[in-house]
Amino acid sequence: MTLLLNGFELAKQCRAELAEKIKSLSRAPKLAVILVGNDPASAVYVGNKEKAAKEVGIESVAYRFEEISQSELLALIARLNADNGVDGILVQLPLPRDLNEKEILQAIDPAKDVDGFHPLNLGKLLIGEPAPVACTPKGCMKLIHLAKQDLTGLRAVVIGRSVIVGKPMAQLLLKENCTVTMAHSKTENLPELCRTADILVAAIGKPKTVKADWIKNGAIVIDVGINRLENGKLCGDVDFDACFDKCAAITPVPKGVGPMTIAMLLENTVEALERKISL
Ligand code: NDP
Numbered sequence: 374m375t376l377l378l379n380g381f382e383l384a385k386q387c388r389a390e391l392a393e394k395i396k397s398l399s400r401a402p403k404l405a406v407i408l409v410g411n412d413p414a415s416a417v418y419v420g421n422k423e424k425a426a427k428e429v430g431i432e433s434v435a436y437r438f439e440e441i442s443q444s445e446l447l448a449l450i451a452r453l454n455a456d457n458g459v460d461g462i463l464v465q466l467p468l469p470r471d472l473n474e475k476e477i478l479q480a481i482d483p484a485k486d487v488d489g490f491h492p493l494n495l496g497k498l499l500i501g502e503p504a505p506v507a508c509t510p511k512g513c514m515k516l517i518h519l520a521k522q523d524l525t526g527l528r529a530v531v532i533g534r535s536v537i538v539g540k541p542m543a544q545l546l547l548k549e550n551c552t553v554t555m556a557h558s559k560t561e562n563l564p565e566l567c568r569t570a571d572i573l574v575a576a577i578g579k580p581k582t583v584k585a586d587w588i589k590n591g592a593i594v595i596d597v598g599i600n601r602l603e604n605g606k607l608c609g610d611v612d613f614d615a616c617f618d619k620c621a622a623i624t625p626v627p628k629g630v631g632p633m634t635i636a637m638l639l640e641n642t643v644e645a646l647e648r649k650i651s652l
Contacts, residue, residue: 376622378516378595384632387515388429391639395430402646403432404461404487404638405453409441410469419465425635431642434459443472447480454482460649461487461642466537484648487641490537498544505641509576510542512633513595514549517572520593520622525550528569532556532583532610533576538597542574563587575610585615594623597630 395401404426408419419435426433436449453459462485468474483493489507497504517524529551533539539555546553551572556563567573567587575583576597588594598610609626617623624630 375617375620376520378519378593378622378624378629380512380516380624380630380633381628383515383519384512384636387633387636387640388425391636391643392429394643398643398646399650400646401430401432402460402642403434403458404463404642405434405436405459407436407438407446407449407462407464409438409446409465409472411439412467415465415467422463422635422638426639426642429639431639440469441472443476446472446477450477450480454480454485459485460646461485461638463488463638485645487638487645488537489541489641495536495541498541501548505645506545506637507537507541508637508641509538509597509630509634510545511637511640512630513542513574513597514545515637516595516624516630516633517593524572527551527571529553529572529574530556530567530570531574531576532560532563532567533574533578533597535576538576539574542576542597546572546574577610579610580608581610581612583611583616585612585619588616588619590619591621592619594620595630596624596626599626599631 406419406422408415423433423435453462462481464477478490479492481491483491486494486505489505494504498506529546531539531543534555534557543553543555556566564587568589570589570592572593574595578598580600580602594611594616596609596611600608602608607627613625
């Protein structure tokens with residue numbers, strides 16, 4: 374029988390645990406969220422993050438700008454870095470083209486980098502030091518653990534090599550003793566490669582790319598993709614209906630990885646305050 378990895382329910386559980394933990398802290402964690410421009414999807418994401426933060430007892434402050442210059446944005450980040458009452462800083466991506474995204478992300482204090490995108494934190498992940506981990510891959514690991522605790526020796530294939538999903542995902546699997554292969558748009562014989570995977574993570578951004586005959590019987594399949602079809606419905610990078618019976622466990626889209634990404638943002642914010650308190 375295939376296990377449906379219900380990210381919606383797991384995220385609810387994570388939020389409840391975080392709400393309990395927050396009650397025991399000396400003060401509420403504080404998250405600063407920065408949104409620039411008027412991309413409607415980004416506005417929805419920021420709204421969802423703020424709402425989720427408030428529900429668990431995280432104080433959330435949003436800075437919304439139609440337009441802002443690079444230097445003004447850097448000055449705001451410097452102020453938030455220096456503010457001891459702010460534990461986490463999140464800059465909603467993508468930023469408008471006239472802003473230098475790399476410079477902005479690197480300006481965030483790594484200790485407050487709740488998205489885990491700062492090069493220092495990515496580097497720490499690479500060398501196995503504790504650091505904030507990117508929310509989506511972190512959430513994927515929790516979903517994988519619903520299906521299996523010890524991943525030692527398993528073969529994992531990660532499709533997609535972005536800095537925010539694919540690369541940190543591969544590192545987390547490696548850390549748990551999987552034998553990891555990363556695939557991308559130039560990978561040859563992708564279906565054949567995927568058929569070797571005990572754990573298959575698809576972070577491609579193209580609807581229903583992964584077909585049933587790409588799946589090894591009994592594989593754990595994590596679908597990170599969020600794609601909107603012409604009929605308005607959301608679907609993942611995996612052909613869910615066709616693949617379902619072959620998998621030991623699979624995430625749906627929606628209600629799979631997405632809710633876990635937000636839950637992990639909250640967890641990273643709480644952990645940022647906990648680290649500060651323990652210093
Ligand atoms: P990117 O566009 O940055 O990366 C996509 C990756 O997929 C690239 O490495 C690309 O290869 C690879 N790729 C593209 N086409 C193919 C193909 N036909 N075969 C094999 N590999 C291919 O995307 P992200 O990593 O940012 O996001 C991936 C998906 O996950 C998107 O749908 C996004 O919306 C979703 N997402 C979902 C989140 C969630 O919370 N659920 C959070 C973040 C993202 P190459 O490097 O060679 O170009």
